[in-house]
Amino acid sequence: MDALRPNDPARIGGHRLLGRLGAGGMGVVYLGRTDAGALAALKVILPEYAGDEAFRTRFRREAEAARRVDSPWAVPVTGADTESESPWLATEFVPGPTLSEVVARCGPLPARSVQVLGRLLSRALTAVHGAGLVHRDVKPGNVLLAADGPRLIDFGIARAAGATALTATGLVVGTPGFLPPEQATGDAAGAGPAGDVFSLGCLLAYAVTGRPPFGSGAVDALLYRTVHDAPDLGGIDDPGLRALLTDCLAKDPAARPAAADLDTRITEDVPGDGASADWLPEDVVRLIAERSAAMLALPDIDATVSEPSAGPAPARRRFLALAAGGAVALGAGTFAAVQLMGDDGSDGRSGGAPAGRRWIIGVHADLTGARKAAGRAQERGVRLAVDRFNSRTDKPFTLTVKVLDDRGDPARSVRVAEEFARDRDVLAVIGPTGDKATTAALPAYDEAALPLLTVSSLQIAYPRRVNAAFFQASPSYAALSVPIVSRLLLRPDVERLGVLIDRSGGEPAYQVGYTANLMTSSLTTGTTHPRVVPAGTSDLGPVIADLLAHRSDALLYAGDTAGAARAARALAATPFKGPRMAQHDVMGPEFLERAGEAAEGWEFVTPFTDAGAGAAAGAADFAAAHRKRFGAAPAAWSAEAYDVAGLVAQEVAALVTSATKRGAAPTGSPSPTSSADGRPARAALVAAITTSTYEGVSRTYAFDEERQLLVGRDAHLHRVEGGRYRYLGPAPQPKS
Known part of the structure; x- marks a missing residue:
């Protein structure tokens, strides 16, 4: 959560604002607290868009749609004013992480967790469809995880089944990789409840494998695969779950089960009132607990007041x-x-x-x-x-x-x-x-x-x-992902980057691996196959084998020095000859000693130069x-x-x-x-x-004058040659 800015309001609709949860091109989401002490997430539309009647109509529709959904597994609306000068919508605040964050940080979920997730989200969609609505954007980023179960959020593009869309014909509505073929072709009007089931199938496949079933990369190629190719369900060993996902991902909407049918088809028990979070792995429960503690341990400060002066308010200093x-x-x-x-x-x-x-x-x-x-x-x-x-x-x-x-x-x-x-x-x-x-x-x-x-x-x-x-x-780690991806993928012999995120490397490993995975589709036409392993994983051989089995022709290891050496030795035992790289944190004499001959050829993009060899x-x-x-x-x-x-x-x-x-x-x-x-x-x-x-x-x-960040992504390239690190010069950057 970020601090409030001087021009942010102190209160909205009976909520005292505590901070900013996020912001987009159309509005800001605040964390607020009612006078009774309840927390809420408030979406507030920016004034420049509030005057656009078409936009206000869409926002009014969102509020009306969300109010009609009654399910414990969909975040409820707690208040709204769609007619005010700055329209706003308040929902119950859920401090848990999104499913996309959980998979990126903790790795794929076990089959039982995914079955529980599917059963509860099918109940949420049953309520959505029962209210005469289609969500149209079921994806990992729109599912929050709490100890007692998931919550479906964001009805921003939901609409009544059969209603006229406010978007232009041919516009793809939803998120590529998690939308049905009927939406991928731009036929937004033809998207019905069966489309949400298809998206749920994509979401569950992502949760259990760590990757979207139709891959990633360029949007046009992704939409083509969604319409024409079979989903990639490799690695799903549970036969019942695999069959369920196959049915959900049928190309023909009429062949897919209804959301209500999924609830009865999935027999896995779900958490009851007061139940523990044993349906989730321990590291996910810990992440949920940490996020809840961080977001709910709010300072007991006076009401926020807009300060015209440049100096900090006393309340801010206490914070x-x-x-x-x-x-x-x-x-x-x-x-x-x-x-x-x-x-x-x-x-x-x-x-x-x-x-x-x-x-x-x-x-x-x-x-x-x-x-x-x-x-x-x-x-x-x-x-x-x-x-x-x-x-x-x-x-x-x-x-x-x-x-x-x-x-x-x-x-x-x-x-x-x-x-x-x-x-x-x-x-x-x-x-x-x-x-x-x-x-x-x-x-x-x-x-x-x-x-x-x-x-x-x-x-x-x-x-x-x-x-x-x-x-x-x-x-930053994120900025370094640009030369990392450029070095590994901007070459004719590489199409898929295998990303191994080893949690032993802590937050730096997550940031390096996650941003490289994210930036690949933005910078190149290539795809990724990410894998996350728990801290302390001693045998990386099976993970390396999985990366190669999924046609990875370049590899990135993000973790600690010991793990990098294990990955190098495991890779050396395979026929793989493609480019391989580890994050710069592992670059030192210990990696050379532990990896031995297997270190040869590994590369590193570093934020530091070799001044002895530099030409500057x-x-x-x-x-x-x-x-x-x-x-x-x-x-x-x-x-x-x-x-x-x-x-x-x-x-x-x-x-x-x-x-x-x-x-x-x-x-x-x-x-x-x-x-x-x-x-x-x-x-x-x-x-x-x-x-x-x-x-x-x-x-x-x-x-940068606003955030004091270094301008530019200049970095340097090193490679292990002859048992020592050799400086190769500036790291490559994309041409545009």
Whole structure:
């Protein structure tokens, strides 16, 4: 859930709004709470569409349709006002994940779970059809899972059977891959209740196999297969379930069973009142519990009020403090473990530096934990950037480095952030090293408006910030999926990408594998065959065999180092000779040691360069300086940290020079952009970095001004050759 924006309303139709659940081109969905304490999801139409009578008619129809459906397995409407200036519709709030998310994160469901799912959703559709409606968009994204059963949602394109559609003739209504042949041909008027049964069959096949029964890829090809090809039901061992799905997926609508018939045909017991969630696998139940806890543990704050000022409202500041939870409490008191480390044991200040203004660039890193190699490389990169700046004869101030070790521990990361935030001479911080440490530290940095630039935390999303002082100076896992897919599929000998998501790799593995699977159809004409395995799976041979049996001619492994080595050894035991790739997190000496000869030929798309081999301007000078000072070639992430520290130094120098040219404020009188001693204000530095462009050793740095994300998806390609990693150069990008 995202925070409310300043122009969002505080209340709608007797609901106090708590946050944003999502937004689309036509409206916003809010989480609201009634005065009685009940939670609801409120869909609110944007004003620019509310004036469109045809659109308002469609929304009015949606509300009327949803009100007529009476089933415990369809989310009920709890309120609506279709005639107000901003029409809205409220439904009961279900905090569980969608079926599509569950399959992507936890893998296919067992046959019993799918039978229970089918029986309960058939009851929901029976209620829909009994109300004289056709849903027309039954798909995994429109099914929420709760402990007591599924919920069918979104009646946005439902209409009365036989009614005239508001869409143009020939327009495909629904979601390709989960719609019946009669809808795939564009005959929306011919879609009846039997079409929903076909879509349910697609949904259940997806739930039990992890893939749509008519594949994926280009929409035209997908629609053609839906109309002409038999469904892919390979891997469904339960004969009763397979027969059921075959009947549901009949091309002839008249040959399909009715939704009510499915309820009696499926004999699997369903959860009763107060029943446990034993119909679902343990990892799915855990995901549902985590999602419920996260969404329902809402802060007890005052009613939201629109604030015209740019500063955060007090209630929002209290929310940020609560968001840090117990981690903030652990940071109380003195942080005794602060380390100020120069490479020679000093604090990094040069004895020959001129007297005068001396300010600090902080390094927030994991120096002794699981990612200590990356943390140490980043520390060295920052030190070289500061050395370079201080060697200037015209420097308007002197920089020094302050390094704090969070050991990769999120609780300790909070204390490190608080220590940096309290030090008024710290202008900006480079780090943290890992995703969890970054997420934990963000509230403290945001409250202080202290610029934070990370080069190795690559999450797709982070907690909402108020002061926008956080810069993700590296492509995210999602952005990296573009060069990954381009490298693996934009070649004449590859048509299907096998994606192995190993949950041992945690959230990074899920984000890499899921986005690569998702982007394949957007970037190429190829298809995917995804498989998700539980954490701790020791034998990946059967999974590799399944990927190859489904005609995968390129493979992507997303997981941890040990799993990557197991996948490499399993693949080496097969005749497969196609391209194979693992996510960059596993790239290190451990993979080479564990995989042995099987590592040969594996490739990696990385957000970091090899500065020693790079041809970028300044790369040779940087590598030489690194060898001279540290006695070794620069490691992964060192060049990136060097670059962002150089960017910070550039922008600070520009602010100081600009202030000097304008004329310094009277002694002791701070300006809006600097303190009394000339030190740039943190907020001014944030604004300068946001609009900056910097030519670095590893890439050109520029940021999206709205979300402070790195512009561009520049990445690098490496391959194992002769038992070592070889840098191949920039990773390929699509032409358009």
